[in-house]
Every structure is written in structure tokens, then in C-alpha cells.
Amino acid sequence: xxxxxxxxxxxxxxxxxxxxxxxxxxxxxxxxxxxxxxxxxxxxxxxxxxxxxxxxxxxxxxxxxxxxxxxxxxxxxxxxxxxxxxxxxxxxxxxxxxxxxxxxxxxxxxxxxxxxxxxxxxxx
Amino acid sequence: xxxxxxxxxxxxxxxxxxxxxxxxxxxxxxxxxxxxxxxxxxxxxxxxxxxxxxxxxxxxxxxxxxxxxxxxxxxxxxxxxxxxxxxxxxxxxxxxxxxxxxxxxxxxxxxxxxxxxxxxxxxx
DNA sequence: TTATATGCAAAGCTTTTGCCTGAGT
DNA sequence: ACTCAGGCAAAAGCTTTGCATATAA
Numbered sequence: 001x002x003x004x005x006x007x008x009x010x011x012x013x014x015x016x017x018x019x020x021x022x023x024x025x026x027x028x029x030x031x032x033x034x035x036x037x038x039x040x041x042x043x044x045x046x047x048x049x050x051x052x053x054x055x056x057x058x059x060x061x062x063x064x065x066x067x068x069x070x071x072x073x074x075x076x077x078x079x080x081x082x083x084x085x086x087x088x089x090x091x092x093x094x095x096x097x098x099x100x101x102x103x104x105x106x107x108x109x110x111x112x113x114x115x116x117x118x119x120x121x122x123x124x
Numbered sequence: 125x126x127x128x129x130x131x132x133x134x135x136x137x138x139x140x141x142x143x144x145x146x147x148x149x150x151x152x153x154x155x156x157x158x159x160x161x162x163x164x165x166x167x168x169x170x171x172x173x174x175x176x177x178x179x180x181x182x183x184x185x186x187x188x189x190x191x192x193x194x195x196x197x198x199x200x201x202x203x204x205x206x207x208x209x210x211x212x213x214x215x216x217x218x219x220x221x222x223x224x225x226x227x228x229x230x231x232x233x234x235x236x237x238x239x240x241x242x243x244x245x246x247x248x
Numbered sequence: 249t250t251a252t253a254t255g256c257a258a259a260g261c262t263t264t265t266g267c268c269t270g271a272g273t
Numbered sequence: 274a275c276t277c278a279g280g281c282a283a284a285a286g287c288t289t290t291g292c293a294t295a296t297a298a
Contacts (some may be wrong), residue, residue: 059185
């Protein structure tokens, strides 16, 4: 991977935010710094960064992937009202994995755990 | 919902199989019975059946939705080798939901839990 | 100087939609 | 008869890709 201003900026946007931005909002935000960046570059770099383990892709059942700076496997809640995605501290994910591997005699590589609902903030 | 031969056949394909077919394989299978069925009809009916709670849509992080006859919330494992999806008996899903609701003061409507790995059969 | 990344636009996929015809009640 | 469903093809999204140019090492 050769350095590029574009990729650095994209990584920054994902890393500096606590939300879990999707492609659209990453594109928007990076465009403010590098106005002539193309959407293709954003897609290409998100894939590269994901493949190199610098960010983590979270696929959303409601459409569109989100990207996460936290690399450790963890669960999320997706709010159908504000469309944001939040981390869930579910320290049982690793335990569950092991249980499933034993019970089903299979090998688990990764997990995608998304709860859909209404977040703390939107409930008010 | 008015009766239709097409919808009945689509529901049968999802219900009579223990695998969790995706659109492509549902289309293929129904086509053997109703050769002139169109792909649009399959999509339309899968959505209708899902909305009416007769089947359950499972979105796959690796692309393409799968459809499930089991309506109760449960987890799945997706095998990256044979591309099949299998049920996981995870009787803790309901417990986890409640824990999350309490901890995060949010409301959970549904869950999408998919583990990716290599299934029992492909491991051999 | 050589390899990799970008921008742009075209192509590719999957899914949805419009419109007219056909089937169900 | 009237309404809902299907077939077909076009459109809509989202994502990837090819190609020429630009940038990094």
C-alpha cells in the first residue's frame, strides 16, 4: 500500500468518528477536505482498508455497509429512527462463538451481529 | 392477498427446504414447476410474504438475501465454502436482547445474527 | 523510472417499478 | 365486473472496473 492523501483522509473520517459512517457520509465528509475526490476512490479505499485490517466493514440488513474503527468483533444496534449505528458492549460474543463451535462442530471466522430497534436517544 | 399459483409455489420452496435459499435458487426451483415465471414476480412475492410474516428475510453480509421458514428470531452460520446458511440453536438470543435493552435503555425490535465460517460438513 | 492510486465514466449486478394483460373471487 | 397478481422490460441504486493521467517511492 502506497501512501495517498485520499486514503489517509478516508481512514481519518472512519477513525475519528464514534458513529459508524456509511459510504455516503464518508464521501460527503472527505469531500469537504478534498473536493474533487471521486466516489470510486472512496469505495476502492474502503475495500483496501478493510482487507488490510485497518477498518471493519459492518453490513447493515437495512441496506448499505457501514465502517467501523473498532476492529474487535462486537455487536451493534441500528436505530430505525435516526439510522445511526451504535456499539454494544457484548462481552459474551467470544463465549457464544466458542459454544457454537463446539455444538455445531464448525469453525467460526467472524460475526455480524446487528440488533434493530430504537436507540436510547430516540426513545425519549 | 389474493391467491396465486406463483406465490404458493414460492412459499412451498422456502417452507419445504431446510436450507435457507436465496432469490436465485428460489427462482431456479420455482421455474421447474412454472417455467414462465418472471424474476420480478419472485422478488415481489418474497417481499409480500416477508411483510405478511409468512417467511423471514435474512440478510447476508456476503451479499444477497436468504429466506427462512422459521419465523422465530434465531442465529445463523454462513459457510464461506459451500455458501449455505444453517440454523444455530442459540437459546440465549432472547436473553441477550433483554440484557441489551436494560444496559442501553433502548428498544430492540429484531436481530440479525450471522456467524461466518466453515460448516461441519465442509470441515471434513 | 516504475508501480500504484486517482478521476472519470462506463459497465455490472441486484432489486424495484410501470404498464398492460391475465387470473382469482 | 372488479381487483389484485403476473410478465416483461425499463429504470433505479449501489458498487466495481477500465483506462488514461497523476502521484509516490
